[in-house]
Amino acid sequence: MDLSFTQEDEAFRAEVRAFLQDKLPARLSDKVRKGQRLTKADMEEWHAILNARGWLANHWPVEWGGTGWSVMQRFIFETEVALAHAPRIVPFGLSMLAPVLIKYGSEAQKKHWLPRILDGTDWWCQGYSEPGAGSDLAALKTSAVREGDHYVVNGQKTWTTLGQYADMIFCLVRTDNKGKKQEGISFLLIDMKTPGIEVRPIKLLDGDYEVNEVFFTDVRVPVENLVGEENKGWTYAKYLLTYERTNIAGVGASMAAFERLKQVAATQRRNGRPLAQDPQFAARLARLEIDLENMKTTNLRVLAAAGAGHAPMAESSMLKIRGTEIRQQISDLMRRAAGVHAQPFVTEALEEGFNGPAVGPDFAAPAASHYFNYRKLSIFGGSNEVQREIISKAILEL
Amino acid sequence: MDLSFTQEDEAFRAEVRAFLQDKLPARLSDKVRKGQRLTKADMEEWHAILNARGWLANHWPVEWGGTGWSVMQRFIFETEVALAHAPRIVPFGLSMLAPVLIKYGSEAQKKHWLPRILDGTDWWCQGYSEPGAGSDLAALKTSAVREGDHYVVNGQKTWTTLGQYADMIFCLVRTDNKGKKQEGISFLLIDMKTPGIEVRPIKLLDGDYEVNEVFFTDVRVPVENLVGEENKGWTYAKYLLTYERTNIAGVGASMAAFERLKQVAATQRRNGRPLAQDPQFAARLARLEIDLENMKTTNLRVLAAAGAGHAPMAESSMLKIRGTEIRQQISDLMRRAAGVHAQPFVTEALEEGFNGPAVGPDFAAPAASHYFNYRKLSIFGGSNEVQREIISKAILEL
């Protein structure tokens, strides 16, 4: 056993750090570090920088623009990017649709769509959930009826993250009502500018807009936008959902957030001493640090197994549960650290270039918003209850 | 709202205290306080003392020997008895069978059995659970076949607490195999000296014997020992299980145990200071104290509602869950307080009159045994999982 990174890995890490030092704009990392809201342009800017370096689609096959990195290199990359407070890389085209296209799409589809994902021509969003189909995704009702060389789509999707910015949406639609609900689902690519599509942003409890409802009324979609075979969409959807994601635990993001929390605990005072020396807070912090350290190794173990050819399936459910719990706990301690200053809701302070007087310590402004917003982590991407079901069935065989 | 006890209640409490001061043998309270094992004679002695005072069957109707106390008086009595470290009052005849007989028994049965319970002639035990019927009690298989003026009983009961001392057992037996499993159950009183009964003590993980298997082979039971009607036993069994128990939370016992824990925390040292000043232990202790204080009021609220004529049913499930959790947590902190001295297993130290050299602090000897033994609290009397089912159905209507 040896948990050290190899010399090659360390050299790679140095290369990534140098790149981040050089190319990650301070304006962007500053916003991320402060917990300010990112604009569409912010995310596009970082996307383009990564693409220019050839590191954007690092998990794709080399022939389509991938880097050929090992799982460990990808882990290092994702960790370093997070520690440097880079903006999130919007995953819908790059990490969700692309693997499906690469595995199940036609040559024409790959040639057309993959380069456009890389160069940012198309901002993709995801049309999976519906009002009546959340955890029970296969219960979806949005219908696509074949009429000549088009499908006519009617129905509604919801929880479509960043759909307000999107050029394209990949959708699960029902093309057959007979048989089991998992059969009769197809996977369609739909241009958001097609007549009959309406996007309604959903205001979340933190006052921000990041998810949307998308309504389809007689939306005509060319048949060449069907991925794979008609009525086989559930296979592709499951592939997308269980697609081996090295970063599902979000260890890098949690490490970065935890570092910030530790700084806060060292300086913010309660009862005349730093929070880091407050018995209750210190214990919360230590428990979290230990759990995160353990998680890091759990993640590496899964990756090492993946590198050795063992496909992690249900293990990623464990990573998802504990990874999101840790991220939520960090945001929980951050809002606790803010004390009375968690209440003020100065939304201007969440925007770039805010110059007003700070209310309380600077970390406090987004603390409560983040805590409430991160409730989503245990709900989306397959709720943590659904992940427990998977563990129970697939690993524990109950 | 007024949570003070009335003057009458306080006068009653004083009376109970005076009685305990006067009549509870120091030898017995000493054993209880030290967590030593009680013998059959110990329990019988205390039973007789209470009976002599007329306070034994305080929850029975006055005509049969009850005291006519209010629920609040009974709560005060049970609390004071526990705080004085009196031995447990064995409940099987007194608090389990007797209410069933009083409600469903014949006049002859009441006249014969109730006085014998009071004067200690019969030590009763309970024949409910079977190897295949635990949480699913109604799945019981022990059969009773009518032959003339006898039932012939065959089968096996298990987890029969203190059955090794018993003169009599009340049993749920199957008298009919048709229809729903809840139908066809009867309630029989069986003399333990009848030929064909074998008692096999079960050794528990703490090395002690308190539960038994009871085997029945062609055991002949006179038909006059049937309680109520044949095949209606499930009704009586349920009545017994949900019989309004003022003391299900065990608040008095937990208060007594917590006081002892507090003394231990004030004197036992770790890292050069008393445990009460150790940040982690102090926090555990405070959380527990607060939860117990809350529980006490929750219990009183249920009692006050019962006094006002509202029959507590599912509320007693909440009391059972949290009451047993608190009791388990006290034993958990006690074993933690023992530190390295939790490991030594000096069983002689658990017997009265042990004169050998103590190993570690005196509270340590039974600490681990109790912790392991108290695992039973969340298992028996309807496991805490079964109680959650009851809450979910009866209170939450899910």
Next chain:
Amino acid sequence: MDFSLGEDRQMLVDTLGRFLAGNFDWKTRETVIETAEGWSRPVWAQLAELGVIGALFDEASGGFGGSAFDIGVVFAEVGKALAVGPFLGTLLAGRALAATGETALLEQAIAGEVTLSAALDSDAAQGVADGEGWALTGTQPVVPFAASADRIVVAARTGEGPSLFLIEKGAPGIEIRDYPLIDGGAAGELMLDGAAATLLGQAGEAGAIIEEAVAAGLVALCWEAVAIMDSLKVQTLEYLRTRKQFGVAIGKFQALQHRMATLALEIEQARSSAINAADRFAKGRLEREKAVSAAKFTIGRVGSLAAEEAIQMHGGIGMTWELPLSHYAKRLVMIGHQLGDEDMHLERFIALGQDALATAS
């Protein structure tokens, strides 16, 4: 022992409940929290007329109640309706005014003619004598509805020790940086730079008065919190009974049933803690303070659990602004941040226990 509210208090509860249901419905709340002041003066005036403000104070101070249970039931209705307004500030300031004999101003507040607030951290400001009056300097954080208040009771440290003062809206040396709150309503940083102030009571003697006023505030917050938990529970159970996935109501899933059973049990424990706090309020100082800290700890612990479970069991819909549930959850978690959080009160409970031991020995 008597757990009933009693006739008079029950009438107050019914009146207040009916009034808020009729005059501060969800639509009204949504409008009010978007206004600059963050509360509704007309609603407040009507509450005063109904005697709701007066219920927080005893007759000697010009009120009609003033027991901890009176405070509790008023704030429970506030919680149930998720009402916003200067309830807490009025309570804290009013208790301080009553304790220092300033009943004339308190009577105006009870009548709804004057709006009060309170900033009771005596370490956050200093007071120095300045001719006939006093001058205060320092910053008091997150003072409820500070910008709307006509008078603010301010704690400050003087040479004599912790002291209480009254400052007046618009007086020189006062600056208020006001803002909305994430759970509705408004507050402000009260920045004092030699602000003219009137001393309340005796300089240096305010410690016990502040502690008693804060204890009343803690009772209020705990009862408000329990009412919110009840509401979250009811809303969540309703959702569990009606929302279907995999062909059945999700309330049929045993894992959720058991979690709801645990939550229901914890809420009953929280209710008991709030009752204990009110019951011990009129007892000796140590008993009162242990009980309010125990309650605030319990409320904080169960409050986050209730808020998090309610949202989680709702799924995405529980995170939307549109659903009242999310606002109940936000208010509940933020109550945890007012007048000392869960951790602070656990530490305080431990310290009070050690004080008690030291006194006993």
Next chain:
Amino acid sequence: MDFSLGEDRQMLVDTLGRFLAGNFDWKTRETVIETAEGWSRPVWAQLAELGVIGALFDEASGGFGGSAFDIGVVFAEVGKALAVGPFLGTLLAGRALAATGETALLEQAIAGEVTLSAALDSDAAQGVADGEGWALTGTQPVVPFAASADRIVVAARTGEGPSLFLIEKGAPGIEIRDYPLIDGGAAGELMLDGAAATLLGQAGEAGAIIEEAVAAGLVALCWEAVAIMDSLKVQTLEYLRTRKQFGVAIGKFQALQHRMATLALEIEQARSSAINAADRFAKGRLEREKAVSAAKFTIGRVGSLAAEEAIQMHGGIGMTWELPLSHYAKRLVMIGHQLGDEDMHLERFIALGQDALATAS
């Protein structure tokens, strides 16, 4: 990065696992724990012959392994079989002997010719020079298999500071009050009254040696504990699959499924903590000590959860002496009490973090 054991270590694991399965089965264990000594000398001799004792020490000390991972895998097999014997005492004493150059005695122990134990609380005894040797006074609590040990390594405080000594079975001034343990095996209170002792290494310089030996012991206990958790998990899953109530296997009840999923996840976290402890063992002092304290905290926390859940899900049968499960649960909880419990190691982890900050600044 490499999470495989490597060929040699895998062979050791296989050999040891096979040997214990064949020579220390459940029946044997039941017999052995009822004996006065509480362990089996023939089995121990065979373990020595197989090289198992030697695997705990490096070649310079006469062993064939000695890395933290070697220690880990040996104790994992001990845990899997719930083996009793002077494993921990030999490890602790042996590491101290190796660090002080006493390899001759250690070699005898590795060969199974001499039985060792260790009592490493330097605050529990005092040592004073006594002619050529030393005299020790004090009581060392719960010394593993003390009555069976030929030699015991004892820590004591001298004028120079914490020091290590060797005492010999039966020497004057030594009294051992021995007893069985609730989790099997035996130990004793080691009462020293001017007992003749030989100094190991330099007087006053044992602090770092003791810390390193205890760290090795912590790695051992953590790996032992994880193996026990695995066993409890397997036994409980098997029970959940076969035990029927209400007409179905109880493993079909969702509430239990979700709890098992949580438990499985926590066990993986515990495994990671044990791996971290072994990995950091050869790093600098602060990294090593933080990792072993983090692991012991995790093991303690998850250990009680695993023991309690395993018993609860079994119901009454899980509490019986007859079922191996209850003994696994007892051993697991008692590991929490050895070499510092969960709370102590959390406090220590916090303190080490503050040391690190102080050093950095």
